[in-house]
Amino acid sequence: MKAKPVNHPAVEAFARQLAETTRDSVRATSVKVIESRKARLVDAFPDLEATRTQASQIKDFVLANISNLLSQLEMKCRLNGVQVHWAKDAESARKIILDICKEAAPDGGTIVKAKSMATEEIHLNKHLIDVGYNVVETDLGEFVVQIDNDTPSHIVAPIIHKNRREVAKSFEREGLGPYTESPEQLAAQARKHLRERFVEAKIGISGVNFAIAESGRLVLVENEGNSRLSTTAPDTHIAIMGLEKLLPSEADLPLFLKLLAGSATGQRMTVYTHLISGPRRKDEDDGPTAVHLVILDNGRSKVLNGPYKDILKCIRCGACSYVCPVYRQVSGHAYSHVYSGPLGAVLAPALEGIEALPELAKASTLCGACEEVCPVKIPIPRMLLQLRDEAMRKGVAENPIPWTLFTFGATSGLRWRTGLKMLPMARIAKHPLKDGWTEFRELPKKEGRDFRKWWNGRS
Numbered sequence: 001m002k003a004k005p006v007n008h009p010a011v012e013a014f015a016r017q018l019a020e021t022t023r024d025s026v027r028a029t030s031v032k033v034i035e036s037r038k039a040r041l042v043d044a045f046p047d048l049e050a051t052r053t054q055a056s057q058i059k060d061f062v063l064a065n066i067s068n069l070l071s072q073l074e075m076k077c078r079l080n081g082v083q084v085h086w087a088k089d090a091e092s093a094r095k096i097i098l099d100i101c102k103e104a105a106p107d108g109g110t111i112v113k114a115k116s117m118a119t120e121e122i123h124l125n126k127h128l129i130d131v132g133y134n135v136v137e138t139d140l141g142e143f144v145v146q147i148d149n150d151t152p153s154h155i156v157a158p159i160i161h162k163n164r165r166e167v168a169k170s171f172e173r174e175g176l177g178p179y180t181e182s183p184e185q186l187a188a189q190a191r192k193h194l195r196e197r198f199v200e201a202k203i204g205i206s207g208v209n210f211a212i213a214e215s216g217r218l219v220l221v222e223n224e225g226n227s228r229l230s231t232t233a234p235d236t237h238i239a240i241m242g243l244e245k246l247l248p249s250e251a252d253l254p255l256f257l258k259l260l261a262g263s264a265t266g267q268r269m270t271v272y273t274h275l276i277s278g279p280r281r282k283d284e285d286d287g288p289t290a291v292h293l294v295i296l297d298n299g300r301s302k303v304l305n306g307p308y309k310d311i312l313k314c315i316r317c318g319a320c321s322y323v324c325p326v327y328r329q330v331s332g333h334a335y336s337h338v339y340s341g342p343l344g345a346v347l348a349p350a351l352e353g354i355e356a357l358p359e360l361a362k363a364s365t366l367c368g369a370c371e372e373v374c375p376v377k378i379p380i381p382r383m384l385l386q387l388r389d390e391a392m393r394k395g396v397a398e399n400p401i402p403w404t405l406f407t408f409g410a411t412s413g414l415r416w417r418t419g420l421k422m423l424p425m426a427r428i429a430k431h432p433l434k435d436g437w438t439e440f441r442e443l444p445k446k447e448g449r450d451f452r453k454w455w456n457g458r459s
């Protein structure tokens with residue numbers, strides 16, 4: 001029996017009510033990053049195409065050998081003194097992390113968090129706050145998201161949808177300092193507030209950008225220094241990573257560090273790169289006494305064995321969102337998922353099933369820009385088409401009326417010819433396209449001779 005179609009027009013509905021200021025903020029940042037991205041990457045890699053192919057092949061190798069590489073990572077981490085945990089889904093990941101927190105800080109207290117999409121994916125903050133912990137986001141963007149009770153709208157730039165005046169108002173409202181539109185003063189206000197949280201926290205939680213199987217080292221990149229404080233000031237550091245965040249060897253790291261920084265923020269390198277090998281050693285004064293690594297599956301094994309496995313090559317640079325004409329118009333919240341943009345339009349339904357998010361793959365013009373900028377050459381447009389096909393076959397998405405009409409007309413010569421004759425009327429008559437595509441556009445006027453007449457009458 002076919003599943004009932006799910007009416008989920010979130011992206012379009014969201015776009016229609018989006019404030020112009022939000023659209024402006026998203027567009028301005030996206031354009032800025034994309035412009036600097038190309039210059040940086042061409043500068044860093046004379047043959048960018050060859051570099052992207054190389055990176056893509058390394059990630060192909062990771063996916064093809066993921067079981068062995070994960071075993072190697074676990075063994076090396078344990079040798080380094082890192083305690084490794086496996087979480088099959090969001091619930092088990094939350095339980096593992098809560099158990100660690102209860103042992104490290106049984107009386108509750110402050111937990112400082114560095115930016116991590118994996119923790120967003122498992123909705124960790126709410127879970128820890130509900131049982132009494134004071135969880136504080138320390139990445140500036142994530143901090144704004146938290147005090148505004150908002151959600152991130154881009155995987156790298158969580159408040160791409162806000163401007164500095166909105167941030168200034170939030171800081172003033174929260175008593176962080178007087179209203180100011182100076183970015184330096186806003187950063188200083190946040191710094192003062194967060195420094196005290198770093199001092200009092202017993203636990204720090206972070207994500208992982210890359211985990212190196214050969215050495216067991218966890219790599220984090222950032223620009224603010226908050227990840228360093230979150231992972232080194234508290235006694236316990238908990239790192240959480242999706243199981244695909246692997247690199248086979250240390251030798252692969254320089255390539256990926258440069259590709260990630262160039263694609264994500266248009267930088268040569270991020271300001272900070274952390275290589276975490278384990279807890280504080282006997283002869284060291286600083287650092288956590290316990291380091292835990294939580295390796296998250298949460299649907300990834302299923303994706304690995306299916307048609308969308310290439311999306312697991314993603315290094316979360318966010319370039320596909322910056323360049324996507326749909327994302328720039330609708331912003332990340334329109335995707336109603338932690339993962340937004342072209343990446344999210346594939347990863348979200350791949351992880352959760354097409355039945356849960358049947359319309360997301362339609363949030364694309366299929367222009368191919370996402371694949372062109374992807375540093376690991378993920379064929380996003382192909383997978384979007386595959387998802388659309390899957391949604392139609394399973395009966396969970398509806399064919400839009402214009403396409404149903406087009407199919408009807410294009411599958412019969414007589415209907416096609418009749419339709420062509422009636423086309424000039426489309427400019428004046430009321431029809432389904434009038435409420436959508438042509439709302440802001442003019443249908444072209446018929447000009448010149450009729451092709452069929454010309455063809456039949458040629459000598």
Ligand code: SF4
Pocket residue numbers: 263313314315316317318319320321343370373374375376377378
């Ligand atoms: S799909 Fe490619 S471009 Fe998009 S975030 Fe992932 S690595 Fe970056």
